[in-house]
Each structure stands twice: as C-alpha cells, then as structure tokens.
Amino acid sequence: LSSSALFGGTGIIIFLVGLLGTFSLPHLLKKIVCINVMGSGVFLVLAAVGNKDVGATNDPVPQAMILTGIVVAMASSVFALALARQIAHRSGFWLLPEDREKL
Amino acid sequence: MILDWLVVVLLVILSLTILLARDLFWVVASFITFGLVLTLAWSSLQAPDLALAEAAIGGGLMTLFLIDSLGFSDPEQTSSAGGFPITKLQGLTALGSMIVAVPLLRAFWAGGAVSPGLGPLVEQKIELSGVEHPVSAVLLNFRFFDTWFEMTVILLAIVALQTLRGRTPRGDSLPSGQSDQVLTWFARLLSPVLILFSVYLLWRGKHAPGGAFQSGVVLGAALSVLALTGYQDFLLRSPVVSRLVVTLGVVGFSGAGLFPLVLGGELAELPSGWAGDTILIVETMAALSTGMSIPYLLVALQVPKDKVQCEERTS
Numbered sequence: 001l002s003s004s005a006l007f008g009g010t011g012i013i014i015f016l017v018g019l020l021g022t023f024s025l026p027h028l029l030k031k032i033v034c035i036n037v038m039g040s041g042v043f044l045v046l047a048a049v050g051n052k053d054v055g056a057t058n059d060p061v062p063q064a065m066i067l068t069g070i071v072v073a074m075a076s077s078v079f080a081l082a083l084a085r086q087i088a089h090r091s092g093f094w095l096l097p098e099d100r101e102k103l
Numbered sequence: 104m105i106l107d108w109l110v111v112v113l114l115v116i117l118s119l120t121i122l123l124a125r126d127l128f129w130v131v132a133s134f135i136t137f138g139l140v141l142t143l144a145w146s147s148l149q150a151p152d153l154a155l156a157e158a159a160i161g162g163g164l165m166t167l168f169l170i171d172s173l174g175f176s177d178p179e180q181t182s183s184a185g186g187f188p189i190t191k192l193q194g195l196t197a198l199g200s201m202i203v204a205v206p207l208l209r210a211f212w213a214g215g216a217v218s219p220g221l222g223p224l225v226e227q228k229i230e231l232s233g234v235e236h237p238v239s240a241v242l243l244n245f246r247f248f249d250t251w252f253e254m255t256v257i258l259l260a261i262v263a264l265q266t267l268r269g270r271t272p273r274g275d276s277l278p279s280g281q282s283d284q285v286l287t288w289f290a291r292l293l294s295p296v297l298i299l300f301s302v303y304l305l306w307r308g309k310h311a312p313g314g315a316f317q318s319g320v321v322l323g324a325a326l327s328v329l330a331l332t333g334y335q336d337f338l339l340r341s342p343v344v345s346r347l348v349v350t351l352g353v354v355g356f357s358g359a360g361l362f363p364l365v366l367g368g369e370l371a372e373l374p375s376g377w378a379g380d381t382i383l384i385v386e387t388m389a390a391l392s393t394g395m396s397i398p399y400l401l402v403a404l405q406v407p408k409d410k411v412q413c414e415e416r417t418s
Binding site: 081 | 175220242
C-alpha cells in the first residue's frame, strides 16, 4: 500500500465521518467543525492524487488548489460561525429553527 | 511508513471523536489536534506548503475563532444538544454515502492508469513564471485567477461579517487579557518574532515552500495576539487606514491582473520580463492584507454586547 493510496483512502473515510456529522448533529458549532472535517477529507484525496510515489516531482497544481481551498474554507467557516452566533444570540440556542422544534 | 499509519489511525480516531463527543470542548480540542496531525500528513505527502498553511490555519486560526465562539456559547444547553438522533432521511444519506464510498475506495486502492499530471509541464515553463518554487509559480502566475478570487473571498467574508454585526469596531469589542501580566508579557515577547518570521516566509516563497498566504496568516496571528492582549490601537485608532490595508490584496491582484490589458496582452497574463517583480509586489500586498484581515475578522465576529441595541434590532 503506497502512501498516496493510504492517505487517499483515509481522506474518503474522513469525508464520510464529516458528512455524517454534518447531517446528524444538531448543534451548529459541531456542524461547522464537521464541514471542515469533510473539507480536509477532500483535500487529502486531492493531494493523494497529485502525489507521485514513483515519479521525480509532485504535481504542484493540486497543491496550489488545496492551498487556495484551505484559505477559502477558513473564510467561509468564519462567516458560518458569525451566522451561528447571531442565531445563538437571538434565540438562545445553537440550533436551527427546525431542530429547535424537536427539542 | 509506520509514521504514516500512525497519522492515518490518529486522523480517523480524531474525526470519530468529533462525531461522537458530547462535550463541545472535546469537539473543538479534537479538531485542533486533527489540524496538527493533518500537518504531519501533508509533510508525509511531500507538500510542505500545505503543512505550513495547515499548521497556521487548521491548527492556529480556526482554534482562535472556535475557542472564541466556545466562550460565547451557553454551557447549560450545549450538553442537551449533543445527542445523536438520526432520522430516516439522515440515515439514508449516511447509507448512500457509504455505498458511494465503496467503489471510490476500491478505485483508489486498485491504482489504475496513472496520468503524469501537470508537474512536468510546470517544470518546463517555470522559467517564464518569474519564481523558482513550482507551487508559488502555479499560485501566482499560472493560476493567477484562483489567488485573485481567493483574496476577494476573504474581503467578502469581512464585508459579510461587518454587515451582520451592524457596527464598526469600537473599543471594548474584544475580550481583553490586559490584566493578565504573564499573557501581556508573553505577547510582547512573541509578536516581534512572529512578524519577523512572516517576513522571512514571504521572502522565502520565491524559491522554497512559503509565500504570501503562510506569511499573511503568521502576521495575522501576531496581530491577533496583540489585539487580544489589549493593543488594539492599530485597528481602532484610524479605521480608514486599517480598512485600506485590508483591501490591499484585492487591489494588488486586480492591478496586476488588469494591467496587461493596457499593454495589449491577455487578462492576468503577467509580462514575462517583469513577472518576478510584479509577483513580489503583489505578494507583499496580499500578505499585508491577509495579516490585517485576521484580527479584523476576529473583531467583526464579536456580537455587540449591549442588549438594548440587539433587542431593537430583533424587534
């Protein structure tokens, strides 16, 4: 098992765990963290595809795209956090309105 | 290889902890550790640029924003909302994604046809780009658009946060650790080193891993530490100047992207003779504006404390 296959497979598993968390956890902060975990899974797969175990050079294009992705994910997470904090501030709960009805 | 396996097992365990933990602090702490372990994964995949960015953003900045939100949350209702109630739809989604995952995993482990990728092409054309490090060449010349709009996304996030907040940053907007002697002393000791390191990363990006974003994020960390320990003057004294610095990145990239049109070239086609100098200027502007954006985001994330105004706004 080469290291790019190892990390790519892990990326897929991590993506799934994040996906499950995003859908099943009602707490907004946990949802945001899980979306970030999902994103990290995608980045791992992309990096593993660009990584050459045999060849002399790594492919720099996926790396540059992941670098852009990390920064964009950070910016959008901060925006999501701000929205969640507004919800928590106004309603008193870190929950979406439809999840609060079930409480 | 043993280290790889250790990293992989840790990553899976940490992601499961994030999924299953009831306590919010555990979730945030696991996510921070997840970011740091991911740094090891990037270095194992021979992507030092990503390791630097992940350590600074996944391990550093996200920690700052998440812990700040953790302090904001109400401890009483966090535990009650931590359950694991899976409805039918959610269960079906999970099942569906697992079904998709099986062929994906099989495809990965089967190997299959290996394409050479774009590596050789980048290597062949790197002399035209004006920098020597392939990742920097892709980021700042070959895929100029990506980085241009990345700067725009950061600016957009700041504008969105300010709009949500509805007020410009004023004093007492950040929780201040000024009274803590040890913290203040440590911040004064640490921040010059961080600022120096960010300049070094910026300069290094031309020929080795590093560059505008890593440098900007380290600078942003230094400024955030300063802002959190009571030195908020650089943000508050002249809001116009700090806002101008925040927009520098987009201004620089737009200038470098649009100027070739004046010379009769294509959009974002950096002139080959001047590419190196243009990139250095644009990178410096991007690093400065990223560095300023981070404490700005942190301030804009704070919800106004006085209840009266909030009630007015909700009613």
